[in-house]
Amino acid sequence: MGLKRVLTGLVRRGYNSWPGLLKVPFLQNSSIFSGRITRVDGNETKIEDCKGNSTLISLNQKQTRRCRYGMRLAFLTGIILTMIVAYLTIFGTFYGADSPRCQPVYMYPSYARIDGFDLRFTPLAQKYHLYLYREQGLDKDPMDNDTIQLDGIPVLFIPGNAGSFKQVRSIAASAAESFFTHTEDIENSYKSNLDFFAADFNEDFTAFHGRTMLDQAEYLNDAISYILSLYKETNSYNAPLPSSVIILGHSMGGVVARILPTLQNHIDGSIRSIITLSSPHAASPVTFDGDILKIYQQTNDFWRNEFQNNSSFMSQNVSLISVTGGVLDSTLPADYTAVEDIVPLTNGFTTFTTAIPNVWTPIDHLAIVWCNQLRDVVSHLLLETVNVNSSEKVLPLDQRMQISRRFLLSGLEDFAVQDFRVTNATKNLEKYEQQLFGDAEVKKSMEPFILSTRDIEVSSKFTKFILPKNEPKAFFSFMTSFPKAVIYFCRENKMVGENEEEYLECVNAQADILQIPESSKYTEYAGDSSIYGNSEPFKFFRFDSNILSQYDFVLLESPNMAELANDDFMIASVTQVENILAVNDTPLDILFFGFEITLSSDDSFWHTLSFQNLWESLISYRIHVSIYPEVEKDLLFQPFIRQWNNDPAESKWHVNVGHSDQDVFMHNVAPFIPLEETHDKALKLTLFLPPDCKVRLHVAFNWRMTLKMLFIRYRLTFLALPISLISITMAYQFFWYYKTSLFMDFGAALSLLFYKHWLLGAVTLVVLSPLANTDIGQKIFYTLDPIGFNRPFLTTDVHMRTNFYYLGIRSWFMSGLGIFFAFMTIGVLLLVFQLFQILEKILHILKRVKLLPIPDVEFRHHKMVHLNLSRLFVSFLLLLAVIFYIPYQLAAAICLLIQIGTCLRIALMAENVTSKEYSNLRNYNFSMFLLMAFVVAVDAPIIIVFLHNIAIKWETPFRSHHNFMAIAPMIFLVGINSQFNVPRYTKLDVTITIGLLVYTGFFSLIYGTRNLYWTHHLCNIICAWLLYGMRFTFGKELIN
Structure with missing residues (x-):
C-alpha cells in the first residue's frame, strides 16, 4: 500500500x-x-x-x-x-543481418509502346497500355520497316499497387547483359534472350479496389493473347512459336497473375512459370473493399483445387515462386508472401532474400525490383529455365523447380536435399579405380581435418573419412574458404569374374557444395560476400546419416598449397555427437530470465539450438555472443550464426558475432496467416565455431524490435x-x-x-x-x-x-x-x-x-x-x-x-x-x-x-x-x-x-x-x- x-x-x-x-x-x-x-x-x-x-x-x-x-x-x-x-x-533502424546492403544498378532503358493493342483486342485499351522493353546497345530495335522485331522468349512484367511499367528495366537489363555479354556463364543449352513486355496500369491502386484488380487481370489475359499473336507476325523468328508467357509480378501484380487462370478470357496453357516479388499471396494486405476479399477467396480456392488434383494441367505444369525481402519490407508483412497453403512444394515455395546465395540481404518493398544482387539472380534464373526449342518456352516443371531451388534457397532446407547428387547414390554413382586416389590419409570418426597457414603439412593428396555404420547421429561436415573443393562420396565394390578386382563407386559432390557468407574480422554484414561484394563466400555442406548410410567413406582432395592465402582454411570431420540441442524455454522464460549456454568446437565446428517454444513472429529477441575465454591468437574464421526456421524456409546469416549483439526477428507463425500445424515451427540457431574456440550465447527479449514491428502487422x-x-x-x-x-x-x-x-x-x-x-x-x-x-x-x-x-x-x-x-x-x-x-x-x-x-x-x-x-x-x-x-x-x-x-x-x-x-x-x-x-x-x-x-x-x-x-x-x-x-x-x-x-x-x-x-x-x-x-x-x- x-x-x-x-x-x-x-x-x-x-x-x-x-x-x-x-x-x-x-x-x-x-x-x-x-x-x-x-x-x-x-x-x-x-x-x-x-x-x-x-x-x-x-x-x-x-x-x-x-x-x-x-x-x-x-x-x-x-x-x-x-x-x-x-x-x-518511423525512426527505428535495423542493424546487422537486418540492415540493407543492396548495390546500385545501371542500365540504358528504352520502352516501345505497342499501339496496335487497341480497342479491337481489349475494351480497356483506353485506360491501360502495353510496352516492350529494349536495352539500348544489346537488344534489337523494336521496329524495323514498321514490323515489330521479336527474337526472344516472352516475359510479361506486372507492376504492383501504384507501380510503374518502368520498374521492369532493372531485371530486363540484367537479363540482356547476361545473355549478350556473359552467355558462357549460362549452363542452359536451350537458352535464349528474353523479350520483356510490361503492362502500364497508370499506377492504379490495385490493393484498394477489387474491381480494378479484375480489370487488370482481364486486360492481361487479352495482352497475353496479343503478345503470342505478335510472334506469328515476326518473319525472323526461327524457333517454334511460343504458346506461353513467363510471368514476373511485383507486389499486387503477383496476385493479379494468379487471378489470370480463373477468368473466362484466359488461354489454356498460356502461363506455366510465375515468379513474384513481395506479393501478398496468403492474405490481402488491406480489407477496405469486400470485392478484394471475395477475389482472394475465389482465387485461392481455385488454385488449391487445381493442385489437389494431381492430373490437372496446373499440377503438372505450373510453378509459382514467391520471393520476399523480409523484415525491411515496410509496405506489407513478409509473412503475407507465403504460398505453402496454396501450392505444394513440387510446384512452388516461398524464399527470403536473406537466404538466397550471393544476395544475403533483406530488401525493401520497392528495392526488390532493382536490387543489383537480386536482379542478377532472378534474370539468371529466367535464362536457366527457358527452352527455346519448345513451344512452351520453359523447361519441364521438375527441372524448373530443381533449378529454382538451387538459385533461390540456401540449400540447407530439408526439401532442398532432394536435389543433391549424393542424395541419390544409385543414379549418380560412377566407377573409379582405387589407384586414382593413391594412399589417402585416413580420418576416423571424431578426428577432424584442419588445413590452414598454421598447419600446411599434408601427407597425401586425398584424405579419407571413414563413415560409421548404423549410427543415427552421424554427420559429415565440411567448410572451406578456398574457391574450389573436390569431394567424393564412395563405397567399395568388387568386380565379379575370374579375377575379382576391387573398385570404387563414387559420387563427385563438387556440385553439391553450398556457398555461405564469409565471416572474418573484416566482414560486418552477410551481404559483404554477395555479388559485387568485397569478400568471397565460404563453401560448406553437411550430410546426416540418412545420406551417409549409402556410402563407406568420403574422399577429400587437398588444395594446391601454392594457392593458399593467409586467411584460407579447410576443415572437415565426421561426428557422432548430438549437434542439435532442443531448448524448451518459453518466451516467458526468456523475458524474465533469458537463456544462456556455452558451446565449444571441440567435438564439432557447428551446433544447432532448436528453441521448441519460440515460434511467434510477433516477438523479437536479442542474442549476445562472447568468445570465452578471450582468445589471444587469431581464429581461422570468426564465429557466425545461421538463424532459420522450416516453414516458411527463412534463413538469415549473422556474421562476425564475437562480442556483439544481434537482433533476431523471424517470419514463422504470424497473425492471420495459414499454418500447417504438424510442421516443425521452432526457431533454430546454428552456430559455426572455429577450432579451439568456446563461446557463451545469451538470448534475451528485444522490446525495441518487438514494438517496432507491431504496426506493420x-x-x-x-x-x-x-x-x-x-x-x-x-x-x-x-x-x-x-x-x-x-x-x-x-x-x-x-x-x-x-x-x-x-x-x-x-x-x-x-x-x-x-x-x-x-x-x-x-x-x-x-x-x-x-x-x-x-x-x-x-x-x-x-x-x-x-x-x-x-x-x-x-x-x-x-x-x-x-x-x-x-x-x-x-x-x-x-x-x-x-x-x-x-x-x-x-x-x-x-x-x-x-x-x-x-x-x-x-x-x-x-x-x-x-x-x-x-x-x-x-x-x-x-x-x-x-x-x-x-x-x-x-x-x-x-x-x-x-x-x-x-x-x-x-x-x-x-x-x-x-x-x-x-x-x-x-x-x-x-x-x-x-x-x-x-x-x-x-x-x-x-x-x-x-x-x-x-x-x-x-x-x-x-x-x-x-x-x-x-x-x-x-x-x-x-x-x-x-x-x-x-x-x-x-x-x-x-x-x-x-x-x-x-x-x-x-x-x-x-x-x-x-x-x-x-x-x-x-x-x-x-x-x-x-x-x-x-x-x-x-x-x-x-x-x-
Missing part, C-alpha cells in the same frame, strides 16, 4: 504540473455534470447541488475522483504507448479497435440518455465505462486470443460471421488452418496484446476528444475578440424540424450521383464534412449556453462525428481509387460501389442532424439501439481487422435506426 501511495502521489503531481491545455477537459469540472444527477419520475432529471464538487452519473464524489484519476492514467498510458510505437515504427487493427470502442461507448451514452434524459459527453461516458467495467474488459481482451485459436472458438466465430469470407479450416486433410479472428494470435504469451492496443485506442480517442474541446475554446476566443462575427443563438421549442426542400434536393442529388457515377464511399466522406460543419455550428453558439438540450445536442453530434470519421477512414482508399481514375481521364462510371442503400440513411441522418435534432426512443427502441451499437463493437473487435469494409454497412444501419428515432424528437429553432 505504501508503494502504491507513493506512485499515486508522483503521478498526480506530474499531471497537475502540466500546462492547462494538456489536461483533459472532461477529467475536470464539466458544466453539464456540475452536480449529482439522480432519477426523478422515470423520465426527468434533477440536478442536486454538491457544493461545487462535480460527480459523474451513479457515482459519489470519492468514486468520481477515482474514476477521473483512472482515466487520466489510462489516457497518459495510451498516449505514451502510441508515441513509443510511432517513434520506433496490425495497421488495420488500429482502425477496427477505435470503431469498436466508439460503438460500445455510444451504447453506454444511449443507455444513460434513456435513463436520465442526459446525453453524456464522450469522455465522461468512456471514463465511466472504464471505471465500472475495466476488469471485465481486461479479462475479455486476454481470453479472446486463446479462445479464437481453439477449434470450438473458431467454429463459433465462423458461425456468427455475417460475411463468411474467412474460413479458419482451409484444408483439414493436411492440418492447414488459420486464425482470422480478433488479433490472430496463436500463443498465450501474447494474449495481453489486446490490452496494450486498448490503452493506445483509449489514448487516441481521448486525444481527439480533447482537441475538439480545445477547438471549441479557440472558436469562442476568436468570437469574443470579433474575429468571427457570428451572432449568439438561443433555443426555442417548436415542432420537429424536418429536412427542408433545399436539403432534401441536395440529398437526392447525392443519391443520384452514387447510383450513376461516384462510389458511395465518396458520399460518406461528404456526409462527414456535413457532420463536421454541424459540430462547428454547435460550437459557435453562445458561450453561455449550458442547458441540458444544448449539451445533448453537442455530445450526440460529436459522438456521431467520431464514429463517422473512422468509418470514412476505412472508405478512404476507395475514394483514392476513384479520384485517381478521374485524374487519368478514365471517364466511364466507376464500376463498383453504387449501392445507394449503403449510404442513403447516412445522408438523411446528417441532414437531420444539421437542423439540430437529437433522436429519442421508447424502451424497446433504445434496447435495439444499444444492441446495434454493441454488435458493431463486437464485430469490429472480432472480425474488424480482416473485414474492415463491413464496418461501413454497420454504421449505415445505425444511421438508419437513429433516423428512425428522430420521429420522437422535438426540434430546436435557432433565433438571433
Whole structure:
C-alpha cells in the first residue's frame, strides 16, 4: 500500500504540473455534470447541488475522483504507448543481418509502346497500355520497316499497387547483359534472350479496389493473347512459336497473375512459370473493399483445387515462386508472401532474400525490383529455365523447380536435399579405380581435418573419412574458404569374374557444395560476400546419416598449397555427437530470465539450438555472443550464426558475432496467416565455431524490435479497435440518455465505462486470443460471421488452418496484446476528444475578440424540424450521383464534412449556453462525428481509387460501389442532424439501439481487422435506426 501511495502521489503531481491545455477537459469540472444527477419520475432529471464538487452519473464524489484519476492514467498510458510505437515504427533502424546492403544498378532503358493493342483486342485499351522493353546497345530495335522485331522468349512484367511499367528495366537489363555479354556463364543449352513486355496500369491502386484488380487481370489475359499473336507476325523468328508467357509480378501484380487462370478470357496453357516479388499471396494486405476479399477467396480456392488434383494441367505444369525481402519490407508483412497453403512444394515455395546465395540481404518493398544482387539472380534464373526449342518456352516443371531451388534457397532446407547428387547414390554413382586416389590419409570418426597457414603439412593428396555404420547421429561436415573443393562420396565394390578386382563407386559432390557468407574480422554484414561484394563466400555442406548410410567413406582432395592465402582454411570431420540441442524455454522464460549456454568446437565446428517454444513472429529477441575465454591468437574464421526456421524456409546469416549483439526477428507463425500445424515451427540457431574456440550465447527479449514491428502487422487493427470502442461507448451514452434524459459527453461516458467495467474488459481482451485459436472458438466465430469470407479450416486433410479472428494470435504469451492496443485506442480517442474541446475554446476566443462575427443563438421549442426542400434536393442529388457515377464511399466522406460543419455550428453558439438540450445536442453530434470519421477512414482508399481514375481521364462510371442503400440513411441522418435534432426512443427502441451499437463493437473487435469494409454497412444501419428515432424528437429553432 505504501508503494502504491507513493506512485499515486508522483503521478498526480506530474499531471497537475502540466500546462492547462494538456489536461483533459472532461477529467475536470464539466458544466453539464456540475452536480449529482439522480432519477426523478422515470423520465426527468434533477440536478442536486454538491457544493461545487462535480460527480459523474451513479457515482459519489470519492468514486468520481477515482474514476477521473483512472482515466487520466489510462489516457497518459495510451498516449505514451502510441508515441513509443510511432517513434520506433518511423525512426527505428535495423542493424546487422537486418540492415540493407543492396548495390546500385545501371542500365540504358528504352520502352516501345505497342499501339496496335487497341480497342479491337481489349475494351480497356483506353485506360491501360502495353510496352516492350529494349536495352539500348544489346537488344534489337523494336521496329524495323514498321514490323515489330521479336527474337526472344516472352516475359510479361506486372507492376504492383501504384507501380510503374518502368520498374521492369532493372531485371530486363540484367537479363540482356547476361545473355549478350556473359552467355558462357549460362549452363542452359536451350537458352535464349528474353523479350520483356510490361503492362502500364497508370499506377492504379490495385490493393484498394477489387474491381480494378479484375480489370487488370482481364486486360492481361487479352495482352497475353496479343503478345503470342505478335510472334506469328515476326518473319525472323526461327524457333517454334511460343504458346506461353513467363510471368514476373511485383507486389499486387503477383496476385493479379494468379487471378489470370480463373477468368473466362484466359488461354489454356498460356502461363506455366510465375515468379513474384513481395506479393501478398496468403492474405490481402488491406480489407477496405469486400470485392478484394471475395477475389482472394475465389482465387485461392481455385488454385488449391487445381493442385489437389494431381492430373490437372496446373499440377503438372505450373510453378509459382514467391520471393520476399523480409523484415525491411515496410509496405506489407513478409509473412503475407507465403504460398505453402496454396501450392505444394513440387510446384512452388516461398524464399527470403536473406537466404538466397550471393544476395544475403533483406530488401525493401520497392528495392526488390532493382536490387543489383537480386536482379542478377532472378534474370539468371529466367535464362536457366527457358527452352527455346519448345513451344512452351520453359523447361519441364521438375527441372524448373530443381533449378529454382538451387538459385533461390540456401540449400540447407530439408526439401532442398532432394536435389543433391549424393542424395541419390544409385543414379549418380560412377566407377573409379582405387589407384586414382593413391594412399589417402585416413580420418576416423571424431578426428577432424584442419588445413590452414598454421598447419600446411599434408601427407597425401586425398584424405579419407571413414563413415560409421548404423549410427543415427552421424554427420559429415565440411567448410572451406578456398574457391574450389573436390569431394567424393564412395563405397567399395568388387568386380565379379575370374579375377575379382576391387573398385570404387563414387559420387563427385563438387556440385553439391553450398556457398555461405564469409565471416572474418573484416566482414560486418552477410551481404559483404554477395555479388559485387568485397569478400568471397565460404563453401560448406553437411550430410546426416540418412545420406551417409549409402556410402563407406568420403574422399577429400587437398588444395594446391601454392594457392593458399593467409586467411584460407579447410576443415572437415565426421561426428557422432548430438549437434542439435532442443531448448524448451518459453518466451516467458526468456523475458524474465533469458537463456544462456556455452558451446565449444571441440567435438564439432557447428551446433544447432532448436528453441521448441519460440515460434511467434510477433516477438523479437536479442542474442549476445562472447568468445570465452578471450582468445589471444587469431581464429581461422570468426564465429557466425545461421538463424532459420522450416516453414516458411527463412534463413538469415549473422556474421562476425564475437562480442556483439544481434537482433533476431523471424517470419514463422504470424497473425492471420495459414499454418500447417504438424510442421516443425521452432526457431533454430546454428552456430559455426572455429577450432579451439568456446563461446557463451545469451538470448534475451528485444522490446525495441518487438514494438517496432507491431504496426506493420496490425495497421488495420488500429482502425477496427477505435470503431469498436466508439460503438460500445455510444451504447453506454444511449443507455444513460434513456435513463436520465442526459446525453453524456464522450469522455465522461468512456471514463465511466472504464471505471465500472475495466476488469471485465481486461479479462475479455486476454481470453479472446486463446479462445479464437481453439477449434470450438473458431467454429463459433465462423458461425456468427455475417460475411463468411474467412474460413479458419482451409484444408483439414493436411492440418492447414488459420486464425482470422480478433488479433490472430496463436500463443498465450501474447494474449495481453489486446490490452496494450486498448490503452493506445483509449489514448487516441481521448486525444481527439480533447482537441475538439480545445477547438471549441479557440472558436469562442476568436468570437469574443470579433474575429468571427457570428451572432449568439438561443433555443426555442417548436415542432420537429424536418429536412427542408433545399436539403432534401441536395440529398437526392447525392443519391443520384452514387447510383450513376461516384462510389458511395465518396458520399460518406461528404456526409462527414456535413457532420463536421454541424459540430462547428454547435460550437459557435453562445458561450453561455449550458442547458441540458444544448449539451445533448453537442455530445450526440460529436459522438456521431467520431464514429463517422473512422468509418470514412476505412472508405478512404476507395475514394483514392476513384479520384485517381478521374485524374487519368478514365471517364466511364466507376464500376463498383453504387449501392445507394449503403449510404442513403447516412445522408438523411446528417441532414437531420444539421437542423439540430437529437433522436429519442421508447424502451424497446433504445434496447435495439444499444444492441446495434454493441454488435458493431463486437464485430469490429472480432472480425474488424480482416473485414474492415463491413464496418461501413454497420454504421449505415445505425444511421438508419437513429433516423428512425428522430420521429420522437422535438426540434430546436435557432433565433438571433
